[in-house]
């Protein structure tokens with residue numbers, strides 16, 4: 001009788017906006033005790049907007065935005081889209097880019113003309129451009145810290161080996177995230193927030209949605225997200241992971257149960273067992289409830 005119950009569960013899932021890869025997937029939700037949530041695009045909308053451009057002393061903030069905007073125009077990252085759109089809104093035109101490279105989980109680089117000279121530009125994490133000998137100028141360091149404490153994401157713009165500015169973008173926490181997390185908790189799952197973004201921004205988002213600061217794993221490179229899942233599994237946890245990005249795909253595949261946001265990247269959806277069609281995290285709780293109910297019917 002079991003296949004029939006599982007088929008019914010699968011059909012009910014479709015009504016709830018849950019696409020289930022196969023009936024057997026419901027079985028693997030049974031033991032899940034930990035749910036790892038990607039931050040950007042999963043807990044937050046991932047639709048970022050440009051908030052602030054801060055220039056280093058002696059630099060022009062228009063130049064900072066122009067070079068960063070030109071470079072980010074070639075990237076699909078949510079941070080990049082916010083910067084490119086903000087630059088196009090505020091400036092008449094963006095210069096061309098040569099030798100563009102995407103540094104996955106870190107930022108972007110390329111050559112852009114400024115005042116007749118070709119500049120080698122980097123936009124991304126502070127550690128891309130700072131060293132212990134060459135820290136961030138104090139005014140940029142302050143802007144970065146202030147933005148991150150407010151939960152914003154700040155990236156550094158550098159050219160010709162020097163940090164020239166900081167650009168702050170903000171994301172919006174989805175209205176449904178806090179409620180989703182409280183529902184997941186009442187189902188007995190421990191939520192964990194996982195992100196490549198910085199600690200301060202991650203903790204601010206975590207606090208806003210009801211995740212303890214000791215359950216925040218931040219500044220994780222894309223390739224290391226899968227290692228975090230393996231580590232939790234090695235500690236004896238049975239792990240569900242919810243994500244939306246290209247950088248989440250390996251972790252979603254490694255998790256005991258992978259849930260992709262239907263609004264996310266195709267590779268994330270392909271790597272997952274379940275897809276939450278509307279990208280609403282509350283449906284993750286529905287999925288757990290549904291599978292428990294379905295399995296209870298079988299027994």
Ligand code: ADP
Nearest residue numbers: 040075077080105106107123124125195196197
């Ligand atoms: P998440 O895990 O939140 O989805 P990513 O792993 O994609 O984030 O990126 C981690 C960090 O790398 C970002 O917070 C940002 O600092 C930097 N970064 C990545 N891509 C870009 C980009 N195109 N422009 C600027 N910064 C970037």
Ligand code: MG
Nearest residue numbers: 038040041245
């Ligand atoms: Mg993401």
